Amino acid sequence: MNDTILSIIFAALADLNDELDEPALEHPTPQTRLFGNGGALDSLSLVSLIADVEEKVFEAFGKTVLLADDKAMSQRVSPFRDVETLAAYIEKLLNG
Amino acid sequence: MIRLVNYTALDESAHERLLAIRNSPDIRRHAHTREPIGWEEHLKWVESLRDNEGRGYYAVMVDGTVVGGVHWSDSEPGKIVWGIFFVPEASAWMIAATAIAFIDTLFERSPRCTLVSSVHAENLGAIRFNRQLGFKKCAETADFWTMELDEAGWRSQKEGKILRTIIQNPANPPVQMEP
Numbered sequence: 001m002n003d004t005i006l007s008i009i010f011a012a013l014a015d016l017n018d019e020l021d022e023p024a025l026e027h028p029t030p031q032t033r034l035f036g037n038g039g040a041l042d043s044l045s046l047v048s049l050i051a052d053v054e055e056k057v058f059e060a061f062g063k064t065v066l067l068a069d070d071k072a073m074s075q076r077v078s079p080f081r082d083v084e085t086l087a088a089y090i091e092k093l094l095n096g
Numbered sequence: 097m098i099r100l101v102n103y104t105a106l107d108e109s110a111h112e113r114l115l116a117i118r119n120s121p122d123i124r125r126h127a128h129t130r131e132p133i134g135w136e137e138h139l140k141w142v143e144s145l146r147d148n149e150g151r152g153y154y155a156v157m158v159d160g161t162v163v164g165g166v167h168w169s170d171s172e173p174g175k176i177v178w179g180i181f182f183v184p185e186a187s188a189w190m191i192a193a194t195a196i197a198f199i200d201t202l203f204e205r206s207p208r209c210t211l212v213s214s215v216h217a218e219n220l221g222a223i224r225f226n227r228q229l230g231f232k233k234c235a236e237t238a239d240f241w242t243m244e245l246d247e248a249g250w251r252s253q254k255e256g257k258i259l260r261t262i263i264q265n266p267a268n269p270p271v272q273m274e275p
Contacts, residue, residue: 019257
């Protein structure tokens, strides 16, 4: 797993949690659930997180990734289930 | 483009799809009426919406397919109850954009009103969702929370990081409300 990508997600979660104040996001790990069953985010905070992560990915890698694709945003089959699946999805898009 | 189409303007197949979503276990589990709604009962109720200025029910349509619904109704003077539901596979962008546009429209029409959400106490996702929209709990029963939001609260919430990020993002899909 790309450590830079994980750092980006953790930084975006920290920014988001300034507003959410969600205990589950205070010390996120790769296993931290994000969206869907047991996830700490609702639709609105997920969209906000994704927009923030896209921006940070561009700053770090100079590449635009579109995470907010309708298919990817599906609630049932989703790369946004947890930090690890999101990082893997970003890595796949960057290498694709 | 997300279209909000009045229930009274839907064709039969759209009503079938809408009713199937409304009757799905995922939606009924947290609804006030947990029993499935029958086809005839649904059509009769839709007829009652015609020329009714006290409430508005809209199907959320994307690419011609019903993916959910939003509604408002006058409850008491100065208060408007609203609600929203989607198919489980609806994208978070779709849900976020629809909710923000719909609330904007309600406050444009009635800036002095208070919006009211009635949310099942076990529906933690919906409670979080309403909180992110700025709703605050003002009452509760054993099963439901009543949450409220006024226009000043909405303006303030839209200036917060989460809603501001969504509203300003070019990927935020446009929403068109049809009469």
